[in-house]
Amino acid sequence: MTEHLPLSEFASDDADDSRTTETRTEETVTMTADERVATYLIEDQMADLTDAIREAVQNGIDSPGSSRVLVSISPERSIILDDGAGVDLESTEGRRNLSVLGAGSKQRSDDETIGEWGIGKGAIIAKGAVRIWSHDTALHFDYRDQRHAGPWADVSGRDGQLVDTDHSLEGVLVEIDHYEAEVPDPDSYRWRRYVRDLRKRFAYVQSRTGVSVVINGESVDEGDPLEAVTNSPHPSLTRDTEEAILALEYAPHDGLDIYSNGLYVTTKREYGLGGVVVSKGNLTLNFARNDIQSGCDRWQRIEDTLEQARDELYESVSDDRLTAESREVMLEAIASESARGEQWADRQLFQLATESHISLEEIQAAPKIGWAEGAEKGADKLVERGYVVLDTSDSATQRLREIAADEETSIELPPTFDVGEQAKSEGVWTGYRRIDDESQLNADQRRYLSFARVLAEELGIDRDVYYGEASADAWTDGRTYIVITDSAVTSRQRAVWMHDLYLVLLHEAAHDTSSTERPSHGHHFESTFRSLVEDPENRDAFATVVEQILDRGFEPVFGEYGFQ
Template sequence: MTDHPTLSEFATNETTDSRPASQPSTDETVTMTADERVATYLIEDQMADLTDAIREAVQNGIDSPGSTRVLVSISPERSLILDDGAGVNLESTEGRRNLSVLGAGSKQRSDDETIGEWGIGKGAIIAKGAVRIWSHDTALCFDYRDRRDSDLWEDISGRDGQLVDAEHHLEGMLVEIDHYEDEVPDPDSYRWRRYVRNLRKRFAYVQSRTGVSVVINGESVDKGDPLEAVADSPHPSLTRETDDAILALEYTPHEGLDIYSNGLYVTTKREYGLGGVVVSKGNLTLNFARNDIQSGCDCWQRIDDALEQARDDLYAEVSDDRLTAESREVMVEAMASDSSDASDEQWAERKLFQLATESRISLEEIQATRKIGWVDGAQKGADKLVERGYVVLDTSDAATQRLRDLANDEDTSIAVPETFDVGEQAESEGVWTGYHRVEDESQLNADQQRYLRFARVLASELGIDRDVYYGEASADAWTDGRTYIVITDSAVTSRQRAVWMHDLYLVVLHEAAHETSSRDRPSHGHHFESAFRSLVEAPGNRSSFAKLVQQVVDEGFESVFEEYEVDLQRSEGVSSGQFR
């Protein structure tokens, strides 16, 4: 781990070491009341790690009158936070109280000129190490856990801050945290990189709002004008400025929307189905830990309204086939809300809902049909009904499940047609949905036996570690995704040898590409299609298949089957309960 600057290297035009020898200026201590001590305990519970303490110190530096820059050095041994503001007169009663008594300070929650709140940050700071807060000619020192006993810390312990004379004058204010070992990761831990990354994100837009630059371990964290945040995005995007906030949005729902209060990162929200940043122009009302927005924040309510309108405008630029599951679910929620009549009309034609065939359908198309069916996953029989013109909706898709939930809610504004039983309808249409494995393979006819034995040899040559059986179903084959594959009569399309051998090559690889059961929830999405195509086009598989076909041509089926010792199973001793 690289060492970071001591105070002499850290503060321009200063020659002192990072911990000057000092002596107590008086016997005066600043003692917290019992209520304040209880509050300190609560703050320790809320402030999860060292970055929370550093965050509080940096925010105080940003708020310092006249401050233009805050320098931060974070390392396993200690953290230093130095600002160039007016500092604090620690020799005055008010100055000492503001930096030692929990909850004291000049900041108000309604004050948009400062970004900190309540004066509670000092509780998080003193919980993480022995702390020196130095401004002008005096320092206020804490050793909350009484872990230090040399020089400066010899007579300091507990929550009581003690004043000491500084070796020389310091403009601005320095906060030094000499870390307690159990409050920081091991020096070689990857978490240090994460700490620095999180702090950079925390203050990414503070300079755009306050004019104060923040430098962490020698590098500025400023990301510039938030309106430029999505300027180079390859995704659909838009920017918008209101009286309350700057919105820079892009269509990356999986990344979420980063929320900044007056330039300071607060949280990432995913319920909007968008990516990008929102930077409020004033302080949002935050919770105690400052990692979320309190309900009842009037400013956020106005921003929320603007976000919903911007979201609608951005969604209009995204084609239906690019809409993610997160976005479609957001759109369904908006369509069902009383305040989104316009969205209901706008999005009724958009294909937001998934059919049993994994294709999509719009609310307008759903409402135009007489009856609909629901299934949990693209089940056999259900997809056949869709192919025959029925609307069978797949509730394994989040947006489609949300539609079903809303359809059952008496207060919803979304109406859907009556439902039919998918199983009964499939039976009445003659779409058989049963699966049966043939236990006594000696009962198979000559063609079926040849297909089965060839498929077993083929699976072996292709390196597919699954048993191969014969069965009856409407599907060409099925698998449990792990141990077996069952082929059926429909797996082959011709009795011509060259055709049916290639049919079985494709069918066996198709089932091998399934990592889960293809009987209950056959997924044929992008992941499956990619896996299947890779297996079919793999040079090794194609070569193995070609060699096997040539061997059959040269030697005949029976010779090949004997070489591979492929036998048929009879019903005795065969357990088939898992296939029924």
């Protein structure tokens, strides 16, 4: 009587538990295909090991009668086992389905299976020496001919070999003895990411197919997709339609995870949403199965519902909470002359030079408008006097400018004025103004100033440091002082602005004459500035100040230097 090994025999991470004694036959099985096509299908179609494992798991999910797929993944070896009906490797059809690239019964229009095309086996054999075992027969491949002992001793390239096994196995077992070059350092973040990403790929498969997937002893099932945003801290909504399940939340930075029949495909950010979309049936995917093909009818129908749901969700988000990504999405809708675009014309989507926001209706009502990038001199003063000066450092506002410049656009804007000239005529051209009353500075400006003063002392720059207003990053009289401005800082991220101020101070220290009136940046200046930047003592001084702040915080360090 033939012995049937239990499923639990292969749930362990110890791959040696899965091996049996095998008696070799003489039969060689060739993975037929045009040489160039075969090389592409095997070596180039998939990005990494998780793609190969995904293919094996998909085959297990699609196996007739399968209810569970067990996966054991380690840096040395991966084992994938399903409890389905298995494959008759003694039959011509069974051998062909598992050995010939492109062969198989799966069709792209088949919603009963989640795999496609029968090309996944190419990705599998590219990642290691492979054994595919079902019933009393095993099929071996060693594509790169890197195994010279054990079950793969006599196989290489695209030719596989069938062997008889001493035991019979229900279902199909796929063992991938990883090639070293296909596996990242086991202690690296990349390996941890491999396992995490693999779990994500099958998060909603059970909800769609009823087949559970267990990876390294833990189920990957995330449950009902409709509950994906139940505990979201953001505005959210759900939809259950004939085509898909949508669980949406207002988290544009996270992006929208797309699942084809429960299988993760990609994350899309162009919709300005977070959450998940799980299609009820297969989406038409690209060859690598990491994106949706254009012209996918099912996705087009889902997309219509998705956009309607997004519009409804946006209505529950106040203007001051809208991100730049969302505002760009809304602008594109306005430009497309859609019905939803019309209802957004009064939303405050665009940024003024004062960093406040304004609607398209208000912009179009102005007699003239100006464009400024960031902290341009006088722009904020003009806004305070009632002018519309739009800040193109904001991506949505810049996109408005681009759309309005298109001759075929549906958006018409008022004529423009020169911001600099208008500021001069209004008497708000600030020029170079040092702020003597430092109580006028906001918290960020005071922190920048204190840091610059501490750093100047450590760098041995014998000049007083002040804060001021100008379009320039800073200026100096070349002898006694340096004045920094808001534009010296390009980011609010601590690591960035500290380095910004380091370079600005060295730049001004390289000037030995006033930098307010057409400062010289000739050979002498460039040589001096470069030597200051490349001086190891200056780099060490900067690193010392930064390390002190990281270890102890801003206020204790500033206090020690006498700058509060």
